[in-house]
Structure formats: C-alpha cells, structure tokens
Amino acid sequence: MSANPAWLMGGLCIVGGITGFVRTRSVPSLVAGVSVGLLYLWSANALSKNTGPGVQGALGASVILLLSSAPRFAKGPVPAVLTLTSAASAVYYGKAYAALQ
Numbered sequence: 001m002s003a004n005p006a007w008l009m010g011g012l013c014i015v016g017g018i019t020g021f022v023r024t025r026s027v028p029s030l031v032a033g034v035s036v037g038l039l040y041l042w043s044a045n046a047l048s049k050n051t052g053p054g055v056q057g058a059l060g061a062s063v064i065l066l067l068s069s070a071p072r073f074a075k076g077p078v079p080a081v082l083t084l085t086s087a088a089s090a091v092y093y094g095k096a097y098a099a100l101q
Helices: 004-024 027-049 054-075 077-100
Strands: none
Touching: 004 027, 004 054, 004 077, 027 054, 054 077
C-alpha cells in the first residue's frame, strides 16, 4: 500500500480549508480542513516509515471527510469532488485495512 493518496489528500484538505477561510471567512472550513489534512499527513508519514497505525488513520480521515461532505454533494463542484475523492480514499485504505486483518 502506498502513502501517496494520504499525502495528496492531506495537502488538498489543508489548501482547501485555508482557501475556504480566505474566500468566505469560514472558520469551520479552516479548522476542519487543517485538522483532517493533518490527520492524513500524519498517516502518510506513518505509512512511509512503516510505523504506527497509518492505515487506520488514513481510513479514519477518509470516513470523516466522506461523512461531512456527502450531505452537500449536490450543492456544487467542491462538495462533489470532496465526496468522490474521500470515497475513493476510503475504498483504497479500507481494502488495505481489511488485508491487515
């Protein structure tokens, strides 16, 4: 399993959270984006070094992002992309987690 999806999702979440804050002064976007992004980055680091529960962290971040973005799927392109990318990441890390069991 690769840490690359977690690195990518982490960076995108942080950039998205900061962008949401700059454009609309949305503190929840900033806090959620940076928090989930940091969880992805922590997981990617753990996966890269083969230490700690990196798969579980990436799967958890994917599920959090999916559950928070899915209700807003039809409200525009940003929630739709968030939902689709988090679902893809959840499937990827879900399969990796199942393989560990």
